[in-house]
Amino acid sequence: MEPLLAQLRATAEPTRLRLLALCARGAFCVTELCAILGQSQPRLSRHLKLLVEAGLLERLPEGANVYFQLPPGAELVRQVLARLPEDDTTVAADRRASARIAAERARAASEAFRRDGADWDEIRALGLPGAEIEAALLALLPERLGRAADIGTGTGRLLELMAPRAGAVLGLDASREMLALARARLGERNIGNASVRLADMYRVPLPDAAFDAVTLQMVLHYAEDPAAALAEAARLLRPGGMLVVIDLAPHGRTELLTRQAHRWPGFDDAALAGWLGAAGCAPLPAVEVAGPVPVRLWPARRLAATVVPATEPVLTF
Structure with a gap:
């Protein structure tokens, strides 16, 4: 006993x-x-x-x-x-943080990351057509962005891409190591209107409606709670602002769930439309880019409806 x-x-x-x-x-x-x-x-x-x-x-x-x-x-x-209880907020927050830790562990352990340093990103690691994906993103975004944010910015490639048409771009990532690589990239290319900041994608310490565009590239398949991540991204957008999710379409590559610590085997249009709608965004037609693993871009416009404000301390941008 x-x-x-x-x-x-x-x-x-x-x-x-x-x-x-x-x-x-x-x-x-x-x-x-x-x-x-x-x-x-x-x-x-x-x-x-x-x-x-x-x-x-x-x-x-x-x-x-x-x-x-x-x-x-x-x-x-x-x-x-x-x-x-399944809805216990403390346990849910711990679960999301643990999923992020597992994803960062996988990225840090990647042979491509160790070999290529600041040139590493998941687009390259999976052999995806990076140039075609970037062209599709630029075709979706307006010619003038004002302020733009990239959540899960990694090495900062999207910041480099969006900077020429934006007043200011901000990269957010939960990994200090990835932010160091992003800072190195931006410094080497002398991109003065870009900056990066440490932040959890579920609790971004920035005010509501601070940006004209928000992107999440190859981030959502690591998320324990994709709906919560999209709701937080939508909160950052002004009414009429553009949210673009770039991620994998449904696929049968089960090894990605273990080797790359992916939480989800791709997303379909119905799931994204439901999450985006619940986040206060109007989904627009998705764009698919063919490759070894299909990639899809899901754009959406922020509606005027309010969302719950962030509970973390608010910083200025």
Whole structure:
């Protein structure tokens, strides 16, 4: 009876319950868990030690890192987690952050990323027709953009592309490493009207209606909650502004879900239209670009209806 009571006591604490919910989705190291939960390493280390001692997590040393995951079986943990409300906001936020961490881990581990440095992007890594995709995007965007934002900007290629027709362009990304590469690209090309900023695509610390155009290229298939990501992108647009989503159409490349950490195997027009409509945008006809994996561009216009404002501190742009 005592081991069972010890396990139940170990789960009966908010941070430890969040850790178990995260590790049920895969293995994470301490620094990743700190980033997701926003807590200090000493504090999380104490919680992790208790969970390991109770047999609820197993500790996996890997080089300089130590990863934590559920042990085989772990029926008690799964029964406890099954009772967590699906709409719990804390658990949902942790889930989205963990998906982003997994995606960034995959990008950092990519051989193409290590080999090509600032020239790496997923368009090239997947062998997609980059020039055709860029031409299709420019054909959709107005000749004069005013202010434009690129969410999940990566190495900043779209900033470079949009800068000549915009008053100012801003790249947002959750990866400091990718932002460093984007800054290097913009500096090398002397693009003075472009800047980048660290931001979560679900909580962008910028005011409503700040931009005339917003793009998301090869970002949505990493999103745990695509509808929430599109709603936040729409919030940033002025009425009449253009939102363009560039992503993979439905495909059968299941290896992308593992090797590249894709969360979704492409999107169809109906799903995008539903999410865009719910975000307060009017979808326009999609454009498809053929390639090894089909790519589609989904443009939409922001309607005048208001959306829920951001809860994060607002910065000026």
